[in-house]
Amino acid sequence: MSTASATAPSGNDPTDPTALSDDLLVALDGPIARITLNRPGKLNTMTPTMGKQLLDLVDEINVDDDIRVVILSGTGARAFSAGSDISVLDGYGSNWQLRNRVDYARAIWAIRKPVIAKIRGYCIGGGLEMALMSDIRYSDVTGRFGAGEIKLGWHGGAGNTQLLPRVVSPGKAMEMLFTGDLVDATEAHRNGLVDRLTEPEDLDAAVDDLATRIAASAPIATQLSKHLVRVAQSTSLDVGLAYENDMFTYCFTTADAAEGRTAFAEKRTPDFQGR
Template sequence: MKQGAGQADADRTDVPSGSDHRDVVRVAREGHVAVVTLNRPDKLNALNGALRLRLIEVLDELAVDEEVRVIVIHGAGAKAFVAGADVAEFAGRSVDEQRPVTYRRRVYEVIASCPKPVIAAVHGFCLGGGCELAVACDVRVADATARFGQLEVRLGLIPGGGGTQRLTRLVGPGQALRMALSGDMIDASEAHRIGLVEMLVDEGTHVDAAVGLARRMARWSPVALRLVKESVRQAAEAPLADGLDYEKERFLEAFGSEDGREGVAAFVEKRDPDFKGR
């Protein structure tokens, strides 16, 4: 939490003096599931400093909330998940001014490193930094209105929040290059075809579908959920032999946990497990 608080202080340079940034991200708890709403619908939920700051604060809080096991993120309004970064906010910066913003702790890394599963529920525009935010999540659920794109090339820029790295690991270099070099948007069915979206659902049902998936995940041990996420992430970064060794150690960690003992005992005794997250 100290690290997150320190970063929050740094991010305040992007928040207008006297502004109340708290309402730009809302949180509702449904059992062991936290539903996070990005709440700038008039700006298509564009990622300005206030939204980034508050989302980092919220994710840091949820990461240590023992009652929360899975997180769902979606955008408010009818038109967008996140339509990208707030270009007006950085348009006047020099390279020297942009450099510390680029290298500080960012929302993409906070999502990716969250110890709990994070699901993106996507509708409408999911572009630029919004696409990178969705890709940083563990699973993406999209409705039929979703439109994805890395449009930075249209501005003479390149993706800077994972659009050349996480996206490549998710859909492969060919598809990542197609998106980032063309600046074209792809629709929900194409995103599902190339593996950018794991679940494609009917229009307007994305949040319900994501929450339903989150509830199914949240039935299980928080220890196991964390270790699965860590192990799969490792697969994208390590050679196979190293990844298999990592998996063995995480299996033994789960095997030795209280939840691991409880799950095995419940199976043998033919009863539902009572996982405590230990």
Template sequence: MATIHFSRILFNRSPHIVKSAKYFPSSIKFYSVQASNYEFIKVEKSGEKKNVGIITLNRPKALNALCNKLMNEINDAVSKFDNDENVGAIILTGNERAFAAGADIKEMMNNTFASNIRENFLEHWNGIAKAKKPTIAAVNGYALGGGCEIAMMCDIIYAGDKAKFGQPEIAIGTIPGAGGTQRLTRAIGKSKAMELVLTGNQITADEAEKIGLISKVVPADQLLNEAIKLGEKISSHSQLIVSIAKESVNKAYETTLQEGLSYERRMFQATFSTKDQKEGMSAFVEKRAPKFTKE
């Protein structure tokens, strides 16, 4: 559940807060995007072809606590990148101290069951998971509670070597509510997910990679650069075929094996109706680089 802002807990219990002066190497070239006066996020493009969208959570004093306005801004930015034909992948990141340490408790602590039902609380936090284009979470620092959940909404997670993950909602009398009990279980299995949810313990980036929660651990100061390289690689392929591949992988979480295999086979067959399949295979046979048209 994207519902916990643990800045006090973290500072009281964790004296070794990550400190680094350079998490955005000078070698990375950013390109400004016209944004809608965002308050809690920054939006940029990167890559040689400006084809990687970057959304940076920007509430540093609150360790990027996830308030409703911040989540609305993320959804808006994701939607804009999703509809930008020049963008092939989207990166969600934070700062050196926190990807997001959880949700803003002060904003939600007086909610009632009735108000949660009436307002369908947390429903709109799912915008990242609905993106058609591949999404990459680049996690430095703390990804706790809702921070861990929005990272799991992304398709791929890269982490800096000092990152910490966890679902500590149990410590304040509630449970995860934005996918923490569901996506976590699917990603790492019942036993480990149960341990993390019931204890509220944090795990390191190395352990997160070991149990399959994340794809890669890199030095913290290289994290964003590595995520951009990944985004550029994905963006070099046909966006149409990438979206079909993403949807097919996601089916594995939502169906039986036989249903998934049937869906995959049909989607594979469907790619042969696209110009990009013809171009890709022709380029391979002719030993040249393909020129995809997204059709």
């Protein structure tokens, strides 16, 4: 996967700089892939084209062993993302076509590597769903969170009703879902929606530090840990514990596990290769 800065679309490879629109940017920084929603004048709202490009990009990220962690953010200080661009919603066609649309939030869910959402400003509607689909959410104090679809006559269709009550309390989730009101970053942090709260000038460094530390971990164990946490959210404890033990047994046979034991004995930092 090559580093990409977006220009006019002309190809089929989403990692090719000529294949992405200006609205979606991807850049590689060693083992870190940085995905940036780049419509600051529109609060980084998503279009169907952006959704399709994001889905293609996710496929590339999943098979690129050099990428170990993903940072998702929006351009500018006003918004992480305000979700779908309302002006294009009528273009989805029939109800059936809307049901079968490319779901940009589920694209984030499909990333196998750890995903950190870096949030400034508005994180609402589909933007909140993308943040919820991420594994870890860091926000500065300007963050504003809301499931505002109810104010327009519908509810979220890509995770707000399902993921929000798994992250915050069911009561807090329903308060947000029923009213569409915004929650500031301090309250979001208190309720568990934000995992770390920073001042605006400290957010980039905090996210980069976390991404760097995750990237240094054993990739197979990291991705399996992500998978097992999701299993824990949808199965019984007995089944989850048994499955965890099976995955642990597999992990223990990898070259990375052997490297970890050797590095521990030699009192050095392990060099994990994802094998």
